[in-house]
Amino acid sequence: MIFANRSAAGRILAERLAADFGDHANPLVLALPRGGLPVAGPVARRLGGELDIVVARKIGAPDRPEFGVGAIAEDGPPVYDPDNLRWAGVTEHGVAGVLAAEREELRRRIRLYRGDRPAPAPAGRTVIVIDDGLATGVTAHAALRWVREQGPARLVLAVPVCAPQARDALAGEVDAVVCLSAPDPFHAVGRWYEDFEQLTDADVGNFIMC
Template sequence: MIFANRDEAGQALAGQVAQEVPAASQERPLVLALPRGGVPVAVPVADRIGGELDVVIARKIGAPGRPEFGVGAIAEGGPPIFDETALRLLGVTETDLAETVTAERAELSRRRHRYRGDRSAPPVTDRTVVLIDDGLATGVTAHAALRWLRTQRPRRLILAVPVCSRQARDALAADADTVVCLHAPEQFAAVGQWYTDFGQLTDADVDQILSRAR
């Protein structure tokens, strides 16, 4: 299953999410995208189920010298969460990552102000919340986001992605009430391999997509 782009992936994902959250339900569900890649995927989902669209900011904490390799993550106002197994394998401690955590927290704050401005975060308590990303490799950022959202006491917490590794899907089942993943291939190297167009998005792209959707 190869998606042409994030919009097509979102259209496909919307149908599956709609089976979990019918548009005719009495409450208005909250659809939260993980920027940047999750935003264009979330738009068709929010449209299909009549959801309120917004973002939840999470940042990966990369290993020393290997920033692309996530050993933890931080989301909104929550504490950093680490992959203890990865830390042991690399011989790295949480203290070794203190500067990285500080830098990622600063970037998280910048993005939160950029995408949300002076608006307050939408209420989560006692609502059905759908968290969306364009795909999961390790799932570390989604893990941090789900953990933080759970502290806000949603009625139901759903994680929905077009494609994910089986390891990430199984690991995150404990954090979400429901995990919707359209494609969980046995061989998984990176999210981008399942998209024909997986171009990187900018802050301006996110601003434009959110503005148009609202």
């Protein structure tokens, strides 16, 4: 399945979730910015839910930043993938410098995206965490771990496209995983979109204000 763009993927995902939850389930829909917001918007509108964000950052291998060995979300502790650490030939101690830099960038983005607004309050609610796709799944893992610590009544991960291994690895973190397409081989999230334009901080602000 190739999606035209993130918003189109969000509309398809919204219909799938409406079939599972009903048209007006009023969930808390938490997007992973930046790419998850255009997907999450149609979902929140279709389900009559509240749209907010959960801010997370990937911890990349020192010599290969695009390869995630772990991640952090909001004020939570880092979450590492032991297999990815092993594959990259690094330890948690070996990425301490990367962690410090990503923690600072995370704080910057929280200040920029949220301003004086409080962090979302998932306690007792059905929460749907949404991203534009899962490759390694490490960033979503950190976000889900943070949300779970807040005590949601039900926690769902929903994405248009995912690597089968990432989907299976995260299944134990949530009550349900909804993934429209799980191609194998996967390669990269952007491969499954015709338009995968990179979003900016300004784009995030525009989505949040809508």
